[in-house]
Amino acid sequence: MVAYASLDDLRMRLDIGNGEKDDILGQVLDAASRQIDGWTARTFVAESGVRILTAEHDGEVQLGDDLLSVTSLATDDAGDRSYSTAWDAIDYELVEPAPYSVIYVAPFGRRMFPRGRNRVRVEGMWGYSLTPPAPIVEATLLLASRLYTRKDAPFGVTGSAEHGELQTLPGMDPDVKQLIQPYRRFGMVVM
Numbered sequence: 001m002v003a004y005a006s007l008d009d010l011r012m013r014l015d016i017g018n019g020e021k022d023d024i025l026g027q028v029l030d031a032a033s034r035q036i037d038g039w040t041a042r043t044f045v046a047e048s049g050v051r052i053l054t055a056e057h058d059g060e061v062q063l064g065d066d067l068l069s070v071t072s073l074a075t076d077d078a079g080d081r082s083y084s085t086a087w088d089a090i091d092y093e094l095v096e097p098a099p100y101s102v103i104y105v106a107p108f109g110r111r112m113f114p115r116g117r118n119r120v121r122v123e124g125m126w127g128y129s130l131t132p133p134a135p136i137v138e139a140t141l142l143l144a145s146r147l148y149t150r151k152d153a154p155f156g157v158t159g160s161a162e163h164g165e166l167q168t169l170p171g172m173d174p175d176v177k178q179l180i181q182p183y184r185r186f187g188m189v190v191m
Helices: 007-013 022-042 135-154 172-185
Strands: 049-056 060-075 098-105 117-125
Touching: 007 022, 007 135, 022 135, 022 172, 049 060, 135 172
Parallel strands: none
Antiparallel strands: 049 117, 060 098, 060 117
């Protein structure tokens, strides 16, 4: 998987020289990106791939993952997992703006989705967008910075007892939460 922010941006944010601690910084960028995936129930870069899906109704398939475009759509009408019935673009619709969450049968199309488990095969570009939106990049940098500096806050406590400034770290940075909130898939995750 791809990190949602660059190593250069994180180095600049943390004021760390070029090439210093790149392994650790790469790890925290990856961890921050995957944590954002978990909180939002989606990924923010495009990746080509295939999904095998189940149609709950004849007229639509709920995708589960964000879809940017369809390369091919085929159904397993015989129930033998052959996916031998290829659909033309006139047979289905992607209605809402991308990313798409549902594929619908076109009103004047020649096909219907077969009922039964794993009877629809969709190949396409999956993900929220081709590149991460700016708020997701910023949330990644904030979270990665926090993860990197966590080594300086044992047991989640920051500050100094000498100066009477002990604080505990909150569960989620409120700025990160505010940045990712518009991108969350509701009903999919708990924050």
